[in-house]
Amino acid sequence: xxxxxxxxxxVIVGGGFGGLSAAHALRRAKVRVHLIDRxxxxxxxxxxxxVATGQLSPxxxxxxxxxVLRDQKNVTVSMSLVREIDKDKREVVTTSRRIKYxxxxxxxxxxxxxxxxxxxxxxAPGLKSLDDxxxxxxxxxxxxxxxxKYDDEPRRKSAMTFVIVGAGPxxxxxxxxxxELAHNTLKSEFRRIDADHTRVLLVxxxxxxxxxxxxxxxxxxxxxxxxxxxxxxxRTRVTGVGDRFVELDGERLDAHTVIWAAGNVASxxxxxxxxxxxxxxxxxxxDLTVPGHREIQAIGDMVAIDDTxxxxxxxxxxxxxxxxxxxxxxxxxxxxxxxxxxxRYLDKGNLATIGRNAGIADIKGLxxxxxxxxxxxxxxxxxxxxxFRYRAIVFLEWAWAYMFYTRAVRLISDIPPRASDIVAxxxxxxxVELHAPEREAH
Amino acid sequence: xxxxxxxxxxVIVGGGFGGLSAAHALRRAKVRVHLIDRxxxxxxxxxxxxVATGQLSPxxxxxxxxxVLRDQKNVTVSMSLVREIDKDKREVVTTSRRIKYxxxxxxxxxxxxxxxxxxxxxxAPGLKSLDDxxxxxxxxxxxxxxxxKYDDEPRRKSAMTFVIVGAGPxxxxxxxxxxELAHNTLKSEFRRIDADHTRVLLVxxxxxxxxxxxxxxxxxxxxxxxxxxxxxxxRTRVTGVGDRFVELDGERLDAHTVIWAAGNVASxxxxxxxxxxxxxxxxxxxDLTVPGHREIQAIGDMVAIDDTxxxxxxxxxxxxxxxxxxxxxxxxxxxxxxxxxxxRYLDKGNLATIGRNAGIADIKGLxxxxxxxxxxxxxxxxxxxxxFRYRAIVFLEWAWAYMFYTRAVRLISDIPPRASDIVAxxxxxxxVELHAPEREAH
Numbered sequence: 064x065x066x067x068x069x070x071x072x073x074v075i076v077g078g079g080f081g082g083l084s085a086a087h088a089l090r091r092a093k094v095r096v097h098l099i100d101r102x103x104x105x106x107x108x109x110x111x112x113x114v115a116t117g118q119l120s121p122x123x124x125x126x127x128x129x130x131v132l133r134d135q136k137n138v139t140v141s142m143s144l145v146r147e148i149d150k151d152k153r154e155v156v157t158t159s160r161r162i163k164y165x166x167x168x169x170x171x172x173x174x175x176x177x178x179x180x181x182x183x184x185x186x187a188p189g190l191k192s193l194d195d196x197x198x199x200x201x202x203x204x205x206x207x208x209x210x211x212k213y214d215d216e217p218r219r220k221s222a223m224t225f226v227i228v229g230a231g232p233x234x235x236x237x238x239x240x241x242x243e244l245a246h247n248t249l250k251s252e253f254r255r256i257d258a259d260h261t262r263v264l265l266v267x268x269x270x271x272x273x274x275x276x277x278x279x280x281x282x283x284x285x286x287x288x289x290x291x292x293x294x295x296x297x298r299t300r301v302t303g304v305g306d307r308f309v310e311l312d313g314e315r316l317d318a319h320t321v322i323w324a325a326g327n328v329a330s331x332x333x334x335x336x337x338x339x340x341x342x343x344x345x346x347x348x349x350d351l352t353v354p355g356h357r358e359i360q361a362i363g364d365m366v367a368i369d370d371t372x373x374x375x376x377x378x379x380x381x382x383x384x385x386x387x388x389x390x391x392x393x394x395x396x397x398x399x400x401x402x403x404x405x406x407r408y409l410d411k412g413n414l415a416t417i418g419r420n421a422g423i424a425d426i427k428g429l430x431x432x433x434x435x436x437x438x439x440x441x442x443x444x445x446x447x448x449x450x451f452r453y454r455a456i457v458f459l460e461w462a463w464a465y466m467f468y469t470r471a472v473r474l475i476s477d478i479p480p481r482a483s484d485i486v487a488x489x490x491x492x493x494x495v496e497l498h499a500p501e502r503e504a505h
Numbered sequence: 506x507x508x509x510x511x512x513x514x515x516v517i518v519g520g521g522f523g524g525l526s527a528a529h530a531l532r533r534a535k536v537r538v539h540l541i542d543r544x545x546x547x548x549x550x551x552x553x554x555x556v557a558t559g560q561l562s563p564x565x566x567x568x569x570x571x572x573v574l575r576d577q578k579n580v581t582v583s584m585s586l587v588r589e590i591d592k593d594k595r596e597v598v599t600t601s602r603r604i605k606y607x608x609x610x611x612x613x614x615x616x617x618x619x620x621x622x623x624x625x626x627x628x629a630p631g632l633k634s635l636d637d638x639x640x641x642x643x644x645x646x647x648x649x650x651x652x653x654k655y656d657d658e659p660r661r662k663s664a665m666t667f668v669i670v671g672a673g674p675x676x677x678x679x680x681x682x683x684x685e686l687a688h689n690t691l692k693s694e695f696r697r698i699d700a701d702h703t704r705v706l707l708v709x710x711x712x713x714x715x716x717x718x719x720x721x722x723x724x725x726x727x728x729x730x731x732x733x734x735x736x737x738x739x740r741t742r743v744t745g746v747g748d749r750f751v752e753l754d755g756e757r758l759d760a761h762t763v764i765w766a767a768g769n770v771a772s773x774x775x776x777x778x779x780x781x782x783x784x785x786x787x788x789x790x791x792d793l794t795v796p797g798h799r800e801i802q803a804i805g806d807m808v809a810i811d812d813t814x815x816x817x818x819x820x821x822x823x824x825x826x827x828x829x830x831x832x833x834x835x836x837x838x839x840x841x842x843x844x845x846x847x848x849r850y851l852d853k854g855n856l857a858t859i860g861r862n863a864g865i866a867d868i869k870g871l872x873x874x875x876x877x878x879x880x881x882x883x884x885x886x887x888x889x890x891x892x893f894r895y896r897a898i899v900f901l902e903w904a905w906a907y908m909f910y911t912r913a914v915r916l917i918s919d920i921p922p923r924a925s926d927i928v929a930x931x932x933x934x935x936x937v938e939l940h941a942p943e944r945e946a947h
Contacts, residue, residue: 103650103917120562122914129694130915139696142650142917159654193916208545208584212601252571254581459901472564473572474635475545475584 070095070137073394074155074162076145076332077170078105078128080380081363084387085168086138092395096138097162099155103127103142106193107448109380110457112233114196116203116240117248117473121193123457124448145171148335150356166358166397168390171330173364173378175323176342183304187321190233199322203241204475206319207249210256221317223261226309228301229325230267231274232415235284237322238265239418242291247419248473264294264318266301266311268325273415273423275377280423283432287421301325327378329365340367349405351390357403360393362386370408380447382408416440419465512537512579515836516597516604518587518774519612520547520570522822523805526829527610528580534837538580539604541597545569545584548635549890551822552899554675556638558645558682559915563635565899566890587613590777592798608800608839610832613772615806615820617765618784625746629763632675641764645683646917648761649691652698663759665703668751670743671767672709673716674857677726679764680707681860684733689861690915705735706760708753710742710767715857715865717819722865725874729863743767769820771807782809792845793832799845802835804828812850822889824850856882861907 071094075082078100086098107124114121132138143157148169154161175189188198203225210222223245227238245261252258265272265288271281272288272295285295296311303310309321326342333345336353340346344367345353351366353359363383368376376382386406393403412426414436422436445458513536517524520542528540549566556563574580585599590611596603617631630640645667652664665687669680687703694700707714707730713723714730714737727737738753745752751763768784775787778795782788786809787795793808795801805825810818818824828848835845854868856878864878887900 103646103915120564121916122562125916127694127915133694140694141654142647143654204545205584212583212585252569252575252582473545473569474563474567 071165071398072097072163073166073168074099074164075168075170076100076148076155077172077330077363078102078140079108079170079172079363079383081170081172081383081387081390082168083128083131084384085170085362085391086132086135086387088388088391089394090135090137092137092391093398094137094166094394096135097164098128098132098138098140099143099145099157099162100128100140101142101144102192103129104193105131108191109232109444110448111190111193111196112236112240114193114472115190115199115237116244117200118240119457119460120472121197123460125193145332148332148359150336150353150359153358164358166394167360168387168394169332169336169359169361169365170363170383170387171332171361171365173327173329173342173344176326176328177323178326180304183323186306187228187304187309187323189323190237199237200472201475202320203244204473207245207253207256207258208475209319211253217317219256220260220262221307222319223256223258224264224316224318224320225262226264226266226316226318226321228266228304228309228321228323230265230269230272230295230297231324234265234267234322234324235272235288236416237324238263238293239288239291239416239421242288242293243418246292261292262294263292264296264316266296266299266309268298268300270297272297276413276415276423276425277430280425280430280432284415284417284423287417287423287432291418291421327364333361333365336361342367350393350403351386351406352393352403357397360390360403362390368406368408370410376408379413381411385409414440414443513607513840514539514605515608515610516541516606517610517612518542518590518597519614519772519805520544520582521550521612521614521805521825523612523614523825523829523832524610525570525573526826527612527804527833528574528577528829530830530833531836532577532579534579534833535840536579536608536836538577539606540570540574540580540582541585541587541599541604542570542582543584543586544634545571546635547573550633551674551886552890553632553635553638554678554682556635556914557632557641557679558686559642560682561899561902562914563639565902567635587774590774590801592778592795592801595800606800608836609802610829610836611774611778611801611803611807612805612825612829613774613803613807615769615771615784615786618768618770619765620768622746625765628748629670629746629751629765631765632679641679642914643917644762645686646915649687649695649698649700650917651761653695659759661698662702662704663749664761665698665700666706666758666760666762667704668706668708668758668760668763670708670751670763670765672707672711672714672737672739673766676707676709676764676766677714677730678858679766680705680735681730681733681858681863684730684735685860688734703734706738706758707735708738708741708743708751710740712739714739718855718857718865718867719872722867722872722874726857726859726865729859729865729874733860733863769806775803775807778803784809791847792835793828793848794835794845799839802832802845804832810848810850812852818850821855823853827851856885858882 073094073096075098104125105128110124113119129140147156154163177183206222210219213219225241227234242263245258249258272284299311302313307319308317329343333339338346345361347366351360364378370376389406414424416422420434420437422440423432424436515536515538517540546567547570552566555561571582589598596605619625648664652661655661667683669676684705687700691700714726715723741753744755749761750759771785775781780788787803789808793802806820812818831848856866858864862876862879864882865874866878
């Protein structure tokens with residue numbers, strides 16, 4: 064590492080929007096940076112649902128962290144799992160070694176939360192990582208393949224029923240994308256089932272969809288979802304999830320595919336660092352430092368912090384990026400002997416997409432829905448994709464899908480199914496019993 | 506299925522080049538077609554090695570079979586595993602049902618063969634399916650990530666040693682691609698290891714690489730491989746493969762990554778149908794029918810058949826496609842009361858690529874190596890990719906990679922590792938022991 068050997072070491076845990084922004088913002092600082100992530104790639108999370116529904120390839124929205132930071136010579140990247148943070152010794156403990164830091168930025172993100180019902184997870188996967196997206200894609204596509212093979216109507220119906228739990232942005236986007244997949248793309252590809260009979264249910268415990276928007280926009284989003292063929296069930300609680308069924312307010316509904324988009328819980332690293340809130344998010348100081356430890360900052364979805372209006376800063380990519388840059392700035396200040404500054408969140412507006420030509424927007428009080436919201440969403444997401452190559456290809460994929468209603472990335476991978484699936488398959492008599500010979504031929 | 510209910514049913518097993526060509530060629534025949542494949546996609550196999558080495562995404566070279574055949578209304582597609590063929594009852598038995606056929610085309614393809622040493626497979630995966638390619642990609646990329654973390658030189662060396670067994674086209678292409686990945690793409694992305702120190706060994710039991718070409722072209726290919734930094738070991742036998750090592754003529758070589766490209770064995774369906782050769786390939790009549798069963802034809806890599814010069818027809822995509830079209834023609838003839846005709850293989854030439862600007866070509870006696878062979882290879886492969894969308898995107902990826910030496914699709918997925926890997930990880934002390942604190946910081 065040559066001449067910079069003596070410079071202070073900043074360890075960054077997590078290569079998401081927050082961690083990567085922090086690393087970038089330290090490019091001219093007189094520090095060495097060591098970024099640790101459990102995967103080798105940065106994911107553009109807002110488009111994960113498009114991978115889960117076969118519109119984009121994983122590589123369209125993910126890039127090796129090493130490659131993103133290749134020209135920033137003061138950064139070392141490793142792919143490791145952080146097991147522990149030793150605040151007293153100032154060491155990060157990974158599965159393979161201990162790394163001593165001078166400054167630490169923890170950007171561990173969040174996972175989906177089952178509100179204490181973790182036994183639901185195998186039956187209702189969430190959507191946070193590329194692997195989650197590939198698993199959901201496998202389930203969604205396999206359900207249609209199974210429906211085409213079934214002979215009895217109830218089972219076919221169950222295979223063609225998709226339940227999405229939670230009507231935040233991920234839930235809304237996923238529900239809209241599955242409805243479009245069924246009603247447009249798959250329509251003419253099956254011979255025995257009519258993909259138009261697909262049921263997509265979006266279930267929400269609260270009184271409206273996209274609750275972080277105004278009531279008017281929520282209403283607009285609900286209408287647009289219904290136009291795409293999504294059944295929106297508000298004020299409905301999920302009381303059980305199991306092998307190919309879900310219980311809504313105690314009533315059982317058969318559905319091969321259940322997707323969980325109902326809640327988040329912060330990375331377990333939050334608890335290592337200090338006091339947390341109900342969602343496991345770390346309570347940090349207004350300057351993002353961990354109480355009692357000025358050398359440690361935590362950023363992104365894993366922290367609970369208020370904006371200047373005393374509203375909680377939302378768990379979105381722009382907030383994480385702003386925090387990442389702020390944490391870097393605080394370190395530069397400390398190197399100059401100055402105190403860290405409080406973080407201020409700048410809300411640039413919110414956009415959600417629902418489907419083709421459908422979305423809602425709230426940009427500094429300017430609120431609109433429908434085609435222009437969708438267009439704004441598409442342009443802004445294209446613009447923010449890391450690196451040009453992806454932008455060009457994603458643009459091609461989108462343009463193509465827009466014109467021809469195609470979904471190009473509909474590959475079912477033979478990834479070994481989770482243990483629970485194997486059990487589920489065995490319980491499903493269609494998979495193991497041989498039916499009486501069908502007279503397909505004569 | 507409407508008005509065509511009474512038409513004879515042709516069942517096609519396998520959606521590779523052979524099966525798909527047969528289905529296409531039956532588009533105007535008065536038959537119903539039922540194509541069965543264990544996956545939902547057709548793969549452009551000649552480019553699999555580019556997925557395995559991170560240059561292309563799975564969706565660039567694979568397409569849902571349903572989508573390829575969507576407009577051919579006489580075809581039904583199902584994703585099922587064929588367990589048995591009952592020749593007497595004329596039924597194909599899948600895991601979920603029995604399907605009665607009037608005509609049957611079996612295009613089951615081939616898998617890699619370990620020549621009776623199946624216990625080597627977990628340590629030396631082969632490259633036949635998309636899943637194989639993703640598994641090899643995971644291993645290759647993970648090896649570099651591990652090398653960057655190791656502190657002791659022998660282990661680092663082992664992680665940076667890649668052994669490819671077998672110098673047919675797949676072995677040569679894979680070896681060239683890994684050498685390029687290491688020496689060009691990864692070069693400036695690591696801080697602790699020098700990717701230039703990567704060793705890529707191509708091991709071949711026979712006396713030359715690409716033995717299906719002339720001696721002059723084999724010699725040219727070997728030189729081009731060596732220019733890319735591949736060590737070519739001819740007349741060398743693999744005598745053992747195990748957890749992170751390979752034995753070459755009895756001598757142990759530590760290598761995290763071993764890739765098997767040494768031999769093929771036909772689909773087990775061949776044995777269901779009749780007599781087979783040493784490689785498990787079905788011995789069919791000259792007209793592709795199964796002895797004693799004119800209603801059954803077998804095509805592609807799973808059959809052994811000679812061309813008009815008494816040379817065996819090679820296991821390549823053009824041969825499989827020609828057989829698929831021929832089988833369809835034979836069925837049309839039988840429907841008209843005519844006898845099936847013998848199959849004649851038309852050899853249009855052979856091309857192999859080795860790396861950037863490197864390849865060899867043998868087109869009807871015109872033999873050349875180097876840049877123009879590579880260019881011919883690239884143009885022909887682009888042209889034959891199924892469907893324009895892929896062609897456009899693959900062209901973009903290739904152009905980009907050519908100009909900037911990038912490999913865009915370098916994603917390590919968290920696919921649960923095979924059992925053998927878990928064992929290997931546990932045996933690897935670097936993964937479980939904590940080292941003494943490294944003084945990275947001060």
